[in-house]
Structures are given as C-alpha cells and as structure tokens.
Amino acid sequence: MAPQSASEPEPGRAGRPDGPGRAGDGGEAAPDPRRWKALAVCLVAGFMTLLDISIVNVALPSIREGLHTPTSDLQWVLSGYALAYGLFLIPAGRLGDARGRRVVFMVGLALFTLASAACGAAQSSTWLVISRLVQGLAGGVVTPQISALIQQMFSGSERGRAFGMFGTVVGISTAVGPLLGGLLIQVAGEREGWRWVFYVNLPLGIVCLALARRLLPDTPAAGRVRVRELDPFGVLLLGAGVLTLLLPFVQEQQWHGRLKWLLVPLAAVVLFGFVKWESRCTKGGTQPVLNLSLFRVRSFWLGCLLILLYFAGFTSIFFITTLYLQSGLHYTALQAGLAITPFALGAAAAAGVGGRLVGRFGRPLVAVGLTLVAAGLVMTAFAVQHVPGRGVGWAMAVPLLVAGLGSGLVIAPNQTLTLSRVPVPMAGSAGGTLQTGQRVGSAIGIAAVGSVFFAQVAGDGWSAAYDHGLIVAVAFTVAALMVALADVAAGRRERNRTGEGVSPRKS
Template identity: 40%
Template sequence: MTTPDPRRWLMLPVILSATFMYGFDLNVINVAIPSLQHDLNANEATLELIVGGYSFTYAAGLVLGGRLGDLLSHRRMFLIGMASFTLASVLCGLAQSPGELVAARLLQGLTAAAMVPQVLALITSVFPGEERMRALSWFGVVAGLAGVCGQVLGGLLLSADVFGLGWRVIFFLNLPVGVVVVAFALRLLPQADTGRRPGLDPLGVVGVSGALALALVPMVLGRGQHWPLWTWISLAASVPVGIAAILWERRLGGRGGDPLLDLALFRNRGFSLGLGVNVAFMASFTSGIFVLSLLLQSGLGLSALQAGLAFGPMAVLGMAGPVAGRRLVPKIGARGAMLLGCAITAVGMVFIGTALQALGGDINVAWLVIGLALLGFGNTLVLPLLIGATLGGVRPQQAGVASGMLNTTQQFAGTAGLAVLGTVFFSVLGSHTGRADFASAAETVVWINLALIAVMAGLTALLTRPAAKPAAAADSSPTVAAEASA
C-alpha cells in the first residue's frame, strides 16, 4: 500500500486556488460589463465574446487538459496552466481594444482548461480514501465561494477604483496570486506520475474539440444574435461530428490504443449516473444564478455591489454545506446526504417561486436572500458528494481524463442550461421591463429549475453501493462511493 504524501494537506489550498481563480474570473466579468462598454466602446456582440468566449475555450479544452495531465504529469500541467493563466490575465488587463480583450479572454479560458482538471485528478490520486471526502468538501466550498466572490469582491474593487485602474484591476489581481501559487506548487506538488503514460490521440482531440465547439459557440452567442440560421446549422453539425469522434475513440480503444475519451469509464455505474446528476445540477445552478442576478439588478434596481451582497448569505451557508455533509455521511450515507441536499435546494426554489408568485414586482429582496441561502447550503451539500460518487471507481491512471470528462460535462451542461433557460426567461420577459415582468419571467425559470432538481434526486436515488473491489484497488476509491448505500 502506497504511503500518502505527508504534505497533502499543505498542497490542498494550493491546488484549490486554480478552482477559485477560474470561477472568480468567470463571474467577475459580469460586474465589469458597464465599465467595458464605456472604456473600450465594446458593442453587444463583442461583450458576448468577452464573457462567453472564456467559457467556450475552457469547455472545449477540458478533456485535452485532463489527457495532458495524464501524459505529462498532473504537477507539470498544473504549473504550466497556472503560469499561463496568470500571463493571460495580465494580457486581459493590458488590452487596449475590444479585439485584444476578446483574444486574451479566449487564451485565458484555454489556460484554465489546462490547470483545472488537475485539481480533481490530484485530489483523487494524492488523498487516500478515508481523507478524500474531506478534501472534496473543501473543493465544494471553494467552488461555491468563487462565483459569489466574483460578484461581491468584483463590485468592491470597481467601486473603490483601486489605483485608478477601473475594470483592469480584476485581471491584474491574478498576477500576485498566480506568482505565489506557482512558488508553493513547485515546492509541494508531488513529482510522481501515475505509471504508464497514454498517447495524445490527435484525431480524438480534433473530433471532440470540434464537436464541442460546434455546439458551444451557438449556445454562447445565439441568444444575443436572436438565433440566426448559422447557429442552428452549427448545432446540427455538432451531432454527426460528435458521433464520428466517439466511433473513432471506440475503434482506437478496441485496437489497444489510447483514446482521448476513456469510454470504459461509462461501464462504471457511479460514473455514468454521476454525470447525469451533474448535468441536471449545473443546468439548474448556472441558469438560476444568472436569472436571479438579472432580477436583482435589472428588475429590482440593485447595483452590482448590492446584488453581490445579496448573495452573501448564500456564500456563508455554502461554506457550511460541505462540513455538514462530512458529518451526515457516517449517519445516513452519502446517497442519503445528497438526497437531503436536493430536498433543501428544492425547498429554496419553492420558497423563491412562491414569493415571486405571491408578491410579483413588490417582492422584498429579503425573500430572495432567504431562498438563495437555502440554495447555497443545499447545493454545496450535494456537490462534493456528487464529485466523489462520480469519480468513485476511477483508477489513478484514469484520474486526469475522468476529471476532464467530468469538468467538460459540467461546463457543457451549465452553458446549455444558461442558453435554454436564458432564452425562456427573455421570451417570457419580451419587451417589458417592469419589476412585475422580471418577477414573472424569473418565476417561470424557477419552476423549471425545480423540475431539474427532481431529476437530480431521481438519478441520485439510483446510485448504489459499488461492487466489492480487490484490496489493491480499494484505496483508489473515495469514501463517498463506498458509503453510497444500496
């Protein structure tokens, strides 16, 4: 049995910094949109690329980032990704034109795809089974905080106009953080690799990335351009390209090669069901936060800072969720704790939806804050356990590609949920801009999200105790998977 790395708990905040930096930069840009319009004279299409281009290149590069971690070592890819992300952030801050900022944001998303898959891969490979749940709990805390801090801290920085930098400070902030993280990562991250290193599979890279690009670009840009013909052609083309890529991956694996997508992972019931739960989770979470942010700012007239602060209780209870999960698992099992998290999230959705239905445009922000707090606790109670259940049967040799597939699924589901439910929201809203109109549109999305939470709960209930494993493999499976009761 391999002795765990004695520095693993010192290592954890270092690798989790990548999760925070990615999530922070994903969300903080929304606060800076008015400043970007004023300073760079960016039009609506350019703003969509500045905001959505980051998500697109991130999602398109995740599977490749995971594979490169398996190929070059997770330590090396983390260092390359973090250093490159820091440089790309500086380029964003130095941009003098909308085009320069778009290019820098595309690069920033791609570099994030190099570092983020290494986080879960390192947690899976470094922490033994009995400790992995604790590490994943902290992952859930950081992932939840990143989004809220992007709005709250971003609003504070822009309001303070630090050093007169305006919107640029949100990108320059990554420079000192990135330098410190790289310095600690060089000292703390393990040198060991996962054994035999796979090939790169260039055809798989082109096929999988091409299929994702064809699907994600219209999702990111379609709504703002009112879904022109090219968006539908692109979405339709993504299907045959995706099928061709999967057939190639299957053929390559069948003849003993190293496919980019390890299709054997789907024979793991926990992995397959876990991906399904992740789809419903991310579609609900991403669209819900987006719509409620619009309600607070555009509908109820709150400033970006005030809206960010309204999410504060959500962040506080979001930190409590993973801690509660660790204590609940020994008593009711991981599956029971996940179902409880789904129930609490559903209560929060019902609370918000009922308040919007009863009060309409006269709703007080306090009602939304209470519902958001319940969502924060329920979502972060689910997330670490869900990740553990999804990666429960993954061998260390598969950690990078499995993490990349999981992150890609989450990002794709979040983008799709945002595109579909964002379209529903704006369709219900129409040309109306009153408080009651925003409340009605938001209510519609809330009830749809409640249905997604019901799907989460149904798939979670299907998670069963994994089959007994040989002693040599037992330690590679996290506690959460072992405790997912039948």
C-alpha cells in the same frame, strides 16, 4: 452504458493505487505529510479559474463604459471564457495523466496569470476578447489537474473531506464572484474598476506557482510521450463536437433565427464519430483521450449527467439575478453582489459537511441537497412576487441561503461519488469529463433560462421575467433530482440481487 458491477471496489479504493503518496500503479507508501498544503495550492488555483466565470457578470457595465465595447463583444467577454474553458478540460486531463499533473498544472496556471494581466491591460474590446479566450483555455488546463491530484493524494474519508473543500471552492467562487467584482469596482471606480477584476489574479497566481513547484507531487505513471500517443485526432473530434454544441447556446442572444440550432444535431454527429474513434483506439491498443470504459461505471456516468443538469439551473440563477437587480431594480454592482451572498454563505457552510457525510449517506445526500435547492428557488420566486421594489434583496436572503445550503450538499458529494471508482491513472480525463459536463450544462442553462427571461421582460416586466426564469432553473434542478433518485434505486436493486446489507456508500 451498463450498470456498474457489484464487484466494483468501494469508493476511494478504485484499483488501490489511489492514496496519498501512493505509487499510482501498485504498492502503497506512507501518506505525503505535505498533502494538505498541496491541496490548499490547488484550491486557490481552482478558486481563481472558477471565479472568473462569474465575477465578470457585474463588471460588464464598467467594461462597456471603459472600452466603449459593443454588445456582441461583451457577450464574447462573458461566454468566450466559458467556451474555451470547456473545450480544453478533457484533453488537458488526459495530458496531465500522461505527462505529469504538476507540470501541466503549472503551465496552465502561468498562462492563466499572464492572460489575466493581458485582460486587465486591454486597450480595446478585441484585445480583451482574445485575452479572455486564452484565459479560458488556461483555466481549462488547470482545473482537471485539481480533481486528479485529489484522487492521487487522498483516499478513503480524507478524499471525501478534500473533495468537500473543493466543492466549497466551486460553490463559493461562483456565488461570491458578483460580490467581489462589485467591491473592486466600487473601490476602483466605474470606469477603470473592471481592470482590477482581472489584476486580482496576479499576486495569487505568482504565489501559487512558487508553492506548486515545492508542494505538488509528481505523477508516477507519467513520462515522455509522443504527440500521436495523445490521440490528436480524438482531441480534434472532441473539440469540434463540444464547440459545435456550445456555440448556439453561448451565442443564443446574438445569433437571431432558428438556423443556429442545426448545430446541435451536427454536434451529435461529430460526437458520435468521436465515440466510434475512441472505441477503435481502445481495440487497437492506442491510449484514447477519453477511456469509454468509464461510462460502464454507473456512479460515473449518472454523476456526469446529474451535474450537467444541475449546473444548467445553478449557474443561470446568478445570471438572471444580477440582471434583475442591476437592470431591473437599478442596484449597484456591489448591492447586487451582496444580495447573492447568502447563497455563497450557505454553500460554504454545507459543502464541508457534505464532504464529511458523503461516505456515510452516498447519493441520498445529493438528493436531499437538490430538494433544498429547488425549495429555495421556489421560495425566492415567491419573495420576488410579494415584496415590491428595492426591498426584494432582503426578501431573497433566506430563500437563497436555503438554496445555497442545498448546493453545498450537491457539488462536492457528487464529485466524490462520481470519481470514487475511477482508477487514478484515468483521474485527469475523468475529472475533465465531469467539469465538461458542468460547462455544457452552464451554457445550456444560461441560454434556456435567459431566453425565457428576455422574452418576458418586454411584456410583463422584470419581476415576472425573473420568476419565469427561476421556474426553468427549478425544472433543471428537479431533473437532476430524478437522476439522483434513479441512482439510489439502482443501487438498492443491485444490493438486493447480490444479497448485501444496506450500505449507503453504494447508493
């Protein structure tokens, strides 16, 4: 992975065919006047697919009671969605680049809506698990089209604002999931309230489908392609590698013993084979599912690594917080959701600001955000230790708000910087790669933080277990901060070599 060249274009100018209403591979057209409405459609769809990662956390007790679901099936209701979601991100991004992002977006959204209806109507745990797998697959098809469409429709400062709004959606959907789930269960009842966690997607999905057909732009470079042109063997290798890597993490609590960790080196072997195959495709003139030349761009590969580490800490916060509040302190689902709300509010407030400032400050802005997240989590651990009993929810409010403000300066700005030098014809597969990093990070983080958390509960109690889990989450956040600082330092060295003036955009 070589450092990015000093001759690379500025953010928002990768290969020039990247602006709103642009042809996609040469020549500029006037900005599409409907681009902001089209973005709204994308953001609502993104909110739905990302919300379903976190909203189910607080619904698990209701599902257990309503369907008499065994613990092993409950784990698959939660992790099966994330697993299927992560498997299809990169292939779906490549498919959208090749066949048209609007068409692939609509197919994925229709499947997601139908799968949500099937989840809500489930009469057995097996039915629910299968429906969740299909729902996750559909979410993985939709999500990479969103970042690719933003790349296609916007350029320059507008692109930063658009990614800022998308970052707001990512942060809010993850953090507000427990609150919304708690509200739905409170209104509909403990026994059947979990069904509305899924049914809430139906009206949103139907409206989004109708608007997507009218508002989303075509992909100019897309056309009819044969199956072999989509690199099916590469897709198979990538899927096998990601599945083998994620399985021991998502099943960490269900698969006892250490043999499961042998899947990690096996995944490394499969993914190495994938890299060799993709290199061969590139040399042979076949379009690979993932163009490895992307990883010669420093901003791209460092951004992917950063977000993987950050999501390992970020997602696990909500996992252990809801467990601690509901199981340890006997909060209701609604009370647990309300306790996490300050994080969502902070993320929402800061994400829009981050999207506007990223073009000016670059990666240092992300470093500031990561510092705030780490500080907020440390303060949260301090609050839990010094405020006894059920009042801890109030004590968490300010620390979680600080962490949320930091998160808003991480997700959207990092997405803008990571994809800033990606040519638009590769935007789908690049966005899928970035999202795959998030899902892999989430699985690793929940497994690592969860194992520390559960190991402490039996001996030291819920409060000590929560503190230990937060320490691991902080460690992941600090690791992401080290990556951000390394990118800042590399950018400064590069400018010094080329004799350029200091320009925050290039850090």
